Amino acid sequence: MLYGDRKTKAARRWAMVGGGRGSQIGYVHRCAALRDRHFDLVAGAFDLDPARGRAFGADLGLDPARCHADWRSLFADEARRPDGIDAVSIATPNNTHYEITRAALEHGLHVICEKPLCFTVAEAEDLQRLAEEQGRIVGVTYGYSGHQVLEHARELVAAGELGEIRLVNLQFAHGFHNTAVELENPAARWRVDPRFAGPSYVLGDLGTHPLYIAGMIAPRLKIRRLLCARQSFVASRAPLEDNAVTLMEYDNGAFGTAWCSAVNAGAMHGQKVRIVGERASLEWWDERPNQLSWEVQGEPTKILERGMAYLHPAALADDRIGTGHPEGLFEAWANLYDRFALAMEAGDEGRPAPVHYPGIAAGVEGVRWVAACVRSADQGGVWVDYR
Template identity: 50%
Template structure:
């Protein structure tokens, strides 16, 4: 169980690129990193494209004015001159800016935690992976939902054969908050998401389903996608060529099949983030609206509800517990778990402990590259008329 104790001599000196006052994700990063104060200390930032607004915001967060920078290029240069300069940086910028910022941060000798999807192309991902290896630095990806510990319970139960052989994987991440076309011009956090120059080749496939695909791979590490077929729709015409709804069919290396539905126009839906794994004996289902619970459904028997914090759960699941049974955890705790695991990875990398690093389960650079490949293959299938393509 996590209780906030330190595992390093001191917190990592941490900076942020983006994540300012108008950011939709900045606070998630800060609550995730600083939930365990022994892991990260926010000491610098280039928070905003508006220098004065960024400085004012940073000071209100407790960062000294001199370390609230006009842009991240200045921050990286100035922090490198300090004995107490930052050691790790989080990148909370629009998609099209991830690659350059990550590369510059690695070249400055920093560990990186970056928003998803990581970059535009898998070639960029492989280049950054090589650079990170040369610099001996960690690149983590903020798949925040993956920190829900009940996903580890599903992983362990499936590995132990509790549901038999996996036959079907049903994934959904949908909401209705993109159903109003006026949001494309009036909502700053939505404007760039529907601009291909900034968001890349997709809207909801990159913005939403990359989360769920990574979570499914966390649960099912032995299953690899062999082929997929993607059908994309732009129900709000002005968003073309970007999709606001998509269906993807998948074939896995084991013979299992899967389906993904991702949408920003599922009108009335507030939280449609679900994962259902079906086996030959039973099924497991998790829903983000009730993140502390997994439904265990054995064919011919009453449905069981597995609740986080309980003694009967697996060791890996209980290791990520924070509040104990009866007390509800949520997305902030999941983000904190992800940030903690990345801090553990950084600590292991800094100390040359590759053996410990190899055993860690967290969203690393390979997870980020696989997310890029997911997007690339979905776009390839869709653009060819929604045909089956080999997952490359």
């Protein structure tokens, strides 16, 4: 169980790019990073408007001199300080991720970046090469993967409890954009604009979350080829999709589906991961994140609860409050930032990371999956080789 005692030797001198006033995800980043005292927020470039960004930084209690006009001045000025930052989180629109992440790595910083990591596989692989050359950690915020029952699911697969995996069913299908909400909502507007969002909307924004979770639970499964069809039911969003269905063949013969949608009218969040083996199945639904459904053929379904002693020690290690109390998104993100901090410290000391976490390889994989889905869909929904 986690009790808030810091597991690293010292707090990181940490900054944010983006995530300013009115940013819901910026608040999530800060709550997660500061939870276990692994990170100390000392600087930032929080807004495209320098004055508004400085005012927000001051409201956070930062030194006004370290509330920078933009990310370029943030990196340059902090590099000249003996107490300058050594890690940065990037919470900006998708079209900026590659340039800012690359600059951060060139300044020797560890990076935590929103997904998707960038637009193209070539850009993602370039960041991977640079991160390895610099010996820096790049974490990607697949925040839902921090829910502790997913660690138990991972251990069930590793122990062979499901038998050979046959089916992988992924879903992230909500209904909150079933109309053109972007006409009135700036936070939604950039997500459906290819200049800022990149080559996809729901595939990249939603689908990469359950894709990463499935890969975390069953890391030996590798996609061999896929077929994707995508639609723009709100016509003004074209060429970006607000609904997509992807079929996937894995190298062990397993078959997968992924439904990504922002027009699933009436649905709240709709993210589910179901993995079916020859003997048993498991399912996780992020609207009930503290439970894992465990279904053995011929036996009653079991609902495994967060925090219970019957869970694997790897799941209990992420526990933050006693059994029966519900944990949620903020705890999941805090678990992720805890792992990022441990990986950064290990990297600084030349050691392998002592924990698994969504790193640069996960970021590359997400970009590769979106690119393959778009390629398939734009050719009329044909099977395409994945690698």
